[in-house]
Amino acid sequence: MTRKLALPVTLIVTAIAALATGDQLSQNQSADPESFDIEPPLLKQNLSAEPSSAPPAPEGDVARLEIQLERAKRNAAGAERLCKIGVLAKVEVEQRLLKVVRCESDLANAQLARAKEEVAALKSRVAVGESIKDELEAAKAALAQLMEAAQNAAAKRERAELDAAEANLRRQQKLLHLGSAQKSDVTRAEQKLAELKAQKN
Numbered sequence: 001m002t003r004k005l006a007l008p009v010t011l012i013v014t015a016i017a018a019l020a021t022g023d024q025l026s027q028n029q030s031a032d033p034e035s036f037d038i039e040p041p042l043l044k045q046n047l048s049a050e051p052s053s054a055p056p057a058p059e060g061d062v063a064r065l066e067i068q069l070e071r072a073k074r075n076a077a078g079a080e081r082l083c084k085i086g087v088l089a090k091v092e093v094e095q096r097l098l099k100v101v102r103c104e105s106d107l108a109n110a111q112l113a114r115a116k117e118e119v120a121a122l123k124s125r126v127a128v129g130e131s132i133k134d135e136l137e138a139a140k141a142a143l144a145q146l147m148e149a150a151q152n153a154a155a156k157r158e159r160a161e162l163d164a165a166e167a168n169l170r171r172q173q174k175l176l177h178l179g180s181a182q183k184s185d186v187t188r189a190e191q192k193l194a195e196l197k198a199q200k201n
Contacts, residue, residue: 061114062107062110062114065103065106065107065110068106068107069100069103069107072099072100073100075099076097076100079093079096091168094164094167095164097160098160101153101156101160102157102160104153104156105150105154105157107153108146108149108150108152108154109153111146112143112147112149112150115139115146116143118139118143119136119139119140122135122139158200161196162196162197162200165193165196166193168189168192168193169186169189169192169193171189172189173186173189
């Protein structure tokens with residue numbers, strides 16, 4: 001007889017305990033809804049690459065871009081070999097090489113902006129009456145060289161991005177033919193290529 005009573009009593013006690021625990025959890029969650037959320041650690045690659053609202057100082061910007069360029073060159077250095085042994089896909093190799101070209105272009109533009117600021121500062125000092133005309137002429141010559149380098153880097157970047165878009169379109173068309181891609185992928189690649197060609201013209 002006690003066995004027959006023990007089972008229902010055990011079930012009732014367990015149900016009451018579960019309800020009490022559930023009430024405690026809901027009270028805890030209502031008091032601090034974030035208390036049980038687990039936040040993953042913030043990783044460098046998860047940070048936004050968007051520039052901050054305040055424009056960075058030209059010196060810091062140039063230094064940061066030089067570091068990015070060196071990092072991109074290191075990543076691209078052994079990429080071809082890694083592709084040959086099957087560690088990296090050809091797409092990844094192309095993306096690494098394209099990133100080097102983009103970083104070179106960004107660095108050339110930042111150096112040009114810094115040189116323009118230096119020339120403007122020197123012009124204002126000459127206007128005040130300081131005799132630094134030799135420095136101004138040297139800065140103007142350096143500015144002309146940086147302007148040419150920035151134009152060459154921009155042309156190289158346009159060419160590299162156009163080549164990458166054409167290669168991507170060919171790749172997507174082949175994958176569609178093999179049945180591994182969708183028509184929308186090919187359409188997206190065609191649109192990207194058309195946009196780049198329109199920007200070039």
